[in-house]
Structures are given as C-alpha cells and as structure tokens.
Amino acid sequence: MTRYRATVAYDGTGYHGFQRQAAEHEPTVQGEVERALAKMGQPDITVTGSGRTDAGVHATGQVIAFSADWRHGVDDLQCALNATLPADIAVLDLHEAAPDFHPRFDAVSREYVYTIYNAPVRHPLKRMYALHVAEPLDVAGMNAAAAVLVGEHDLAAFGKSDRGPGDVRRILRALVRAEPPLIQVELEATASCTGWCAAL
Numbered sequence: 273m274t275r276y277r278a279t280v281a282y283d284g285t286g287y288h289g290f291q292r293q294a295a296e297h298e299p300t301v302q303g304e305v306e307r308a309l310a311k312m313g314q315p316d317i318t319v320t321g322s323g324r325t326d327a328g329v330h331a332t333g334q335v336i337a338f339s340a341d342w343r344h345g346v347d348d349l350q351c352a353l354n355a356t357l358p359a360d361i362a363v364l365d366l367h368e369a370a371p372d373f374h375p376r377f378d379a380v381s382r383e384y385v386y387t388i389y390n391a392p393v394r395h396p397l398k399r400m401y402a403l404h405v406a407e408p409l410d411v412a413g414m415n416a417a418a419a420v421l422v423g424e425h426d427l428a429a430f431g432k433s434d435r436g437p438g439d440v441r442r443i444l445r446a447l448v449r450a451e452p453p454l455i456q457v458e459l460e461a462t463a464s465c466t467g468w469c470a471a472l
Contacts, residue, residue: 275337275368278336279336280334281331290302302336305353318338320338322335388455422446423443424441425440
C-alpha cells in the first residue's frame with residue numbers, strides 16, 4: 273500500500289459537508305472520493321481530510337490523504353480519479369506521501385474565506401457562494417474589528433461547551449478585502465475553527 277496526499281476542490285452545494293455521515297443517503301465529499309476509488313478497483317479505502325466542512329461549504333484546496341494499492345503512476349491515479357468523480361469535485365494535485373502523513377495533524381494552518389455580496393438587490397448567480405447584505409458595509413471598520421481577532425483566543429463561547437482546552441485557537445491573519453460589490457473576510461488559523469470563525 274502506498275500513501276497518497278492530494279489537494280481537492282469542490283462545490284459543496286449538494287453535499288452534507290466533507291466528512292462521511294452516519295446516514296448513508298446523505299452525500300459527502302469524503303464518500304464520493306471513496307466511492308470513486310472503489311470504482312477504480314480500490315475498495316474499502318478510508319479517505320482522511322485536513323478538516324471537516326459544514327453542509328454547503330466549498331473548498332478551493334483541501335488536503336486529503338489515503339493509502340491504496342495502485343499499480344500505475346501517480347499521474348494516472350489523478351486522471352482516473354478526476355474521470356470518475358462527479359463534476360463538482362476535482363483532484364487538483366496528487367503526490368506520494370510519507371506512510372505516517374496525516375492531513376489534519378500535519379497541517380500548519382488553515383484558511384477560511386467568507387464572501388459577502390454587498391448590493392441593494394440580490395444576485396441569483398451569487399446565492400450559493402456569497403451572503404447577500406443589502407445595506408452598505410463599512411469595510412474599514414470591519415478591517416479594524418478583524419485586526420482584534422489576531423492572536424490566541426478561547427472560543428468556547430462560540431462552540432459546544434464540552435470541547436475543553438481544544439477551544440483555544442490562534443488566529444494568524446484576519447483581514448477584509450473589498451472588490452465591490454464583493455467583500456471577502458479572510459481568516460487564517462493554526463487549527464480548524466469553521467464554526468467559531470463563522471460565528472465571529
């Protein structure tokens with residue numbers, strides 16, 4: 273068995289997040305990648321990801337890993353996966369990895385981008401990729417508020433109360449970019465903070 277590391281992008285609109293769910297009828301990105309591998313003669317493979325995403329969340333470059341008994345080259349594996357995966361998931365790159373590589377525990381940081389469509393009238397083509405806010409937003413004020421987030425914080429109040437010490441997160445970067453009518457809030461943290469970042 274060879275360990276592989278891949279970067280995947282996906283449109284999460286039709287999925288219940290990245291992680292496979294207990295209810296098998298709920299489609300997930302992990303489930304689709306594992307299903308594609310099974311169709312390629314690689315059954316019973318567990319794909320691990322660098323983090324979980326909520327239902328409807330998209331990814332431009334999430335790192336995953338899996339071990340497979342693939343007898344062809346790495347490029348052939350990437351091509352076969354992309355030919356088998358649904359159109360809303362793609363493997364952007366794929367490489368052999370160390371046997372103990374784990375995308376979650378070996379990650380140095382994670383980046384999150386939240387997009388706002390700031391215009392008086394909603395745009396139908398933006399509805400799956402941006403939050404519509406009709407009132408004009410103060411980007412300078414948002415940037416000043418974002419700067420306060422940089423550093424180490426106990427974010428227990430934004431998540432489940434039983435998480436304990438795991439609630440502490442170090443936010444490395446927080447800024448707001450405006451390219452009207454789009455505003456993007458960018459956050460980089462040392463550990464997964466999907467729920468907390470969204471609450472912030």
